[in-house]
Amino acid sequence: MINNLKFLVCPVCKFELRNTTSKELKCLKCNNKYEIKNEIPILLPPNLEQFKILEAQYHDHEAHHYGEINMINSYYVTFYHQKYLNIINSLNEKSVVLEVGSGDGNDANHITNSELTVIQSDISFQMVRLAKKNKKANSKIIYVVSDAETIPCQDNSIDAIMIVGALHHLPSPINFFKEARRALSPGGLLIIGFEPNSWPYFVFYPFIRFVKKIIRLDRYIKSIHSGVSIGDSETEGFSYSDFKLLLNESNLKLVKIQRIWFLFGFIHTILSIINSKLPSDKKIKIPTFLQKIIIYIDELILSIPIIKNFCWHWTLVAKKNN
Numbered sequence: 001m002i003n004n005l006k007f008l009v010c011p012v013c014k015f016e017l018r019n020t021t022s023k024e025l026k027c028l029k030c031n032n033k034y035e036i037k038n039e040i041p042i043l044l045p046p047n048l049e050q051f052k053i054l055e056a057q058y059h060d061h062e063a064h065h066y067g068e069i070n071m072i073n074s075y076y077v078t079f080y081h082q083k084y085l086n087i088i089n090s091l092n093e094k095s096v097v098l099e100v101g102s103g104d105g106n107d108a109n110h111i112t113n114s115e116l117t118v119i120q121s122d123i124s125f126q127m128v129r130l131a132k133k134n135k136k137a138n139s140k141i142i143y144v145v146s147d148a149e150t151i152p153c154q155d156n157s158i159d160a161i162m163i164v165g166a167l168h169h170l171p172s173p174i175n176f177f178k179e180a181r182r183a184l185s186p187g188g189l190l191i192i193g194f195e196p197n198s199w200p201y202f203v204f205y206p207f208i209r210f211v212k213k214i215i216r217l218d219r220y221i222k223s224i225h226s227g228v229s230i231g232d233s234e235t236e237g238f239s240y241s242d243f244k245l246l247l248n249e250s251n252l253k254l255v256k257i258q259r260i261w262f263l264f265g266f267i268h269t270i271l272s273i274i275n276s277k278l279p280s281d282k283k284i285k286i287p288t289f290l291q292k293i294i295i296y297i298d299e300l301i302l303s304i305p306i307i308k309n310f311c312w313h314w315t316l317v318a319k320k321n322n
Contacts, residue, residue, distance in 0.1 A: 011150040042145045043152040051171045058229040059124035075291045095159035101166025105131025121146040149175040153183045164193035169231030177250035186322040198237035257316040262301045265312030
């Protein structure tokens with residue numbers, strides 16, 4: 001049986017759910033039924049799009065490599081993650097936080113406010129299962145498999161929604177923005193972390209693909225991972241104008257925006273390519289002191305007008321007006 005059902009609703013009609021058995025939930029309005037696996041409700045709408053099915057399958061396959069692929073424990077990644085986690089940790093007691101695309105649960109494990117209720121959601125069952133297994137945080141956590149564009153929460157019920165490095169995996173980001181606004185309580189926060197800028201997709205990544213093809217790297221050294229997801233392969237990133245448009249169309253107000261990485265964008269991309277070909281004990285790591293120096297240089301570069309818009313990632317905070 002699933003506890004804390006008061007925080008979850010049918011993703012289709014947003015009506016309340018009831019346990020029919022220990023392996024199934026049923027919507028009391030539309031009668032849709034949802035499977036429970038390993039005490040994790042699978043709240044995905046019927047007839048899920050093929051794009052989303054492929055995303056789920058890719059992340060199911062790569063679940064145990066997620067942190068390794070994204071180097072999430074490196075200092076230069078955690079430094080910026082901590083900035084938006086500080087916002088979450090400063091929320092009022094009894095606040096409810098929804099993390100969309102929560103991956104293996106790394107961010108939730110750094111939530112130190114034990115009075116929060118955190119709903120960790122991902123379209124990949126294996127990711128949610130791994131997050132549950134890896135739980136270290138003191139906060140109350142609810143695990144659910146769900147689609148970011150059909151959030152299984154009531155209107156005006158969530159105090160903060162966090163999505164990190166997952167927005168560009170969605171076929172329709174505007175649908176997520178509108179769903180986030182619906183689910184957020186008045187004054188609630190939407191935190192979008194580590195979303196890629198658009199310029200590398202038109203300049204740097206085509207150059208990298210050209211170089212890889214010329215030197216035929218993939219012919220000689222096979223990656224230990226299964227390529228990239230459909231979201232990563234089809235995205236073109238986001239410009240500042242893209243975010244302004246998404247916020248305007250969903251009637252959310254921008255609170256602040258942070259530009260992340262300049263030199264580290266190039267470094268991280270190249271390291272990702274090299275390390276994907278190496279066993280775990282051979283992976284290249286940058287000394288922490290050097291990471292701190294590069295962060296300092298990046299912060300200086302990204303304070304320069306015009307050049308600052310060539311950051312590699314964005315983190316932004318938006319608010320639902322009262």
